[in-house]
Amino acid sequence: QSVLTQPPSVSAAPGQKVTISCSGTSSNIGNNYVSWYQHLPGTAPKLLIYDNNKRPSGIPDRFSGSKSGTSATLGITGLQTGDEADYYCGTWDSSLSAYVFGTGTKVTVL
Amino acid sequence: EVQLVQSGAEEKKPGESLKISCKGSGYIFTSYWIGWVRQMPGKGLEWLGIIFPGDSETRYSPSFQGQVTMSVDKSISTAYVQWSSLRASDTAMYYCARQGFYGDHEADYWGQGTLVTVSS
Numbered sequence: 391q392s393v394l395t396q397p398p399s400v401s402a403a404p405g406q407k408v409t410i411s412c413s414g415t416s417s418n419i420g421n422n423y424v425s426w427y428q429h430l431p432g433t434a435p436k437l438l439i440y441d442n443n444k445r446p447s448g449i450p451d452r453f454s455g456s457k458s459g460t461s462a463t464l465g466i467t468g469l470q471t472g473d474e475a476d477y478y479c480g481t482w483d484s485s486l487s488a489y490v491f492g493t494g495t496k497v498t499v500l
Numbered sequence: 501e502v503q504l505v506q507s508g509a510e511e512k513k514p515g516e517s518l519k520i521s522c523k524g525s526g527y528i529f530t531s532y533w534i535g536w537v538r539q540m541p542g543k544g545l546e547w548l549g550i551i552f553p554g555d556s557e558t559r560y561s562p563s564f565q566g567q568v569t570m571s572v573d574k575s576i577s578t579a580y581v582q583w584s585s586l587r588a589s590d591t592a593m594y595y596c597a598r599q600g601f602y603g604d605h606e607a608d609y610w611g612q613g614t615l616v617t618v619s620s
Contacts, residue, residue: 392544422604422605423604423605423606425604425605425606425607427545427607429545433612434595434610434611434612434613435537435545435595435597435607435610436610437606437607437608437609440602440604440606440608441602441603441604441606444602446602446608476544478544478545480545480547480605480606480607481605482604482605486561486562487559487562488547488549488559488560488561488562488563489535489547489550489561489599489605490547491537491544491545491546491547492544493544494544494545
């Protein structure tokens with residue numbers, strides 16, 4: 391089981407905003423950078439956010455990341471039907487000496 | 501263009517061995533880690549470990565240490581993960597990903613996935 395906890399699902403209407411939380415400990419989120427990934431069924435996961443709040447080239451600014459203490463948050467504004475996917479946080483866990491993913495959150499656009 | 505291209509789907513029986521591959525192109529293959537990620541049916545992402553193609557240094561997740569073996573052939577820019585004796589519980593989609601491009605452990609490019617089915 392994952393050491394990073396996310397809500398199983400979030401939903402909102404098109405154009406609205408959702409936030410996804412990722413809760414960890416001082417061994418992982420508290421002392422390491424957090425990344426966020428979008429995973430559509432049948433496709434490869436896509437990196438949305440790295441280093442807590444940076445976006446790779448080509449990722450729209452509708453996606454944002456933040457971190458405070460041992461928790462991180464992904465925000466998606468201007469929700470679109472194409473945003474329906476599973477979202478995962480990820481970070482290094484210094485105690486495990488392993489990269490860990492969150493439990494995953496399914497985003498539904500109503 | 502950075503690409504990671506994985507080998508095709510595999511169907512195996514319990515106890516059989518298997519080696520799947522991930523070929524990188526469009527970047528200096530030996531300069532960045534390659535990680536492997538598992539997704540069991542209906543489940544989330546799990547990290548198996550990483551290998552550095554430059555010197556074959558490997559780091560395994562404690563959950564997968566001893567269960568899989570990672571290797572690389574840098575002459576053909578290809579990373580591998582192998583099983584010596586498959587179990588039904590190894591049935592999953594396996595992804596490779598480039599890790600560390602931005603300086604931490606983020607996975608910025610991913611392969612298309614290799615579906616491994618283990619069934620008698």
